[in-house]
Amino acid sequence: MVNDYVYILGETDKSLYRPGETVKFRFVALTRRNILPFPESATWPSYQGVGEYWSEKTVVRLEPEVQKRRADASYFDLIDIKDPLGNTVQQWRDVKTLEALNLSYSLISDxxxxxxxxxxxxxxxxxxxxxxxxxDILPPFQAQVAVQKEIKPVDVNVTFSVCASYSNGQAISGIYDAQLCICSQRKLRRQQDSKKLIPKNKCKSNHESFTRQCMLFNGVIDRTPCFNITTNITKLIGGKPPSANDKLGVFVEVSEEASGLSIVVSKMAELKKWPKPKLEIKMPSSFRPGFPVFGNPLMRAILNSFFHHIVCLRAGCMRSNLCYLKPQFPFLIDGGSSVDGWCSASIS
Structure with missing residues (x-):
């Protein structure tokens, strides 16, 4: 008994065509007759299992003409080409195996x-x-963008390169718009697939918990096919370390001046784990009751920069908190207000 007596394989020479181009394709039908490793008389079972794969099959006896068809060299009963509306635009019948290996269809201009x-x-x-x-009309030029594979916390500056040239290597005459963004890898992948710049110059972090503004660059391309752009990414980090699945994305749109045609190219870079911010408070370790005490809290971020977040100071001898929207600020504790003659301070 047998379930399937033939396996059909097919392919086109490419996946995308423009009107007027020729679609080249081929099919091959594999049966026991095709794949036997040594010559022997072609035979075929007299019964076949009929039914869906998830249910119990019914055994059916094959008619003699069906057995003969399966034992003989296979051929294609029908080959149809259909447009997006389901209309058959070309058809072949009773196609022999060798003929099916080299077929083509010319698309009309519209x-x-x-x-x-x-x-x-x-x-x-x-x-x-x-x-x-x-x-689509493919642009008569090509473009590439490159950036270092890995960005470390100590890397204050990041350099990426852009190349745009014709097929003969000559630089194009045009303009470029570039975006440098930090957001989730999933978001960057989707944007790469769309072959467009990131909309609104904003990109969400992993799980969409945080939105960062992208850095923008633009300029004129002329004479030199390749150029480098170096920038300080401290502002891009914004005092908030990237999450585990965040990546650095570089998106560049290159436009040719003469035709107005454009290409968007992109690259991603890994972001090494950023250290956690540090909180510090600088003040004397002891003081005498009745004397003022001066101190200075610091909230350090990455790359020795400072967080511009609200910092609150709580002193054991004060009734309320002192809150400031600054990375560091001086404070004064009036020792005379202490009840027991001692005063402690902390920051949050």
């Missing part, structure tokens, strides 16, 4: 955009392969 399908049948078996048609 071929419909969308997903096309090529359907083939061998007996009861069917196979489909897909390709897309788009009217």
């Amino acid at each position: 071929a419909a955009e969308g997903r096309w399908v090529i359907v083939t049948r061998v007996g009861e078996e069917m196979e489909k392969i897909y390709f897309h048609v788009r009217h």
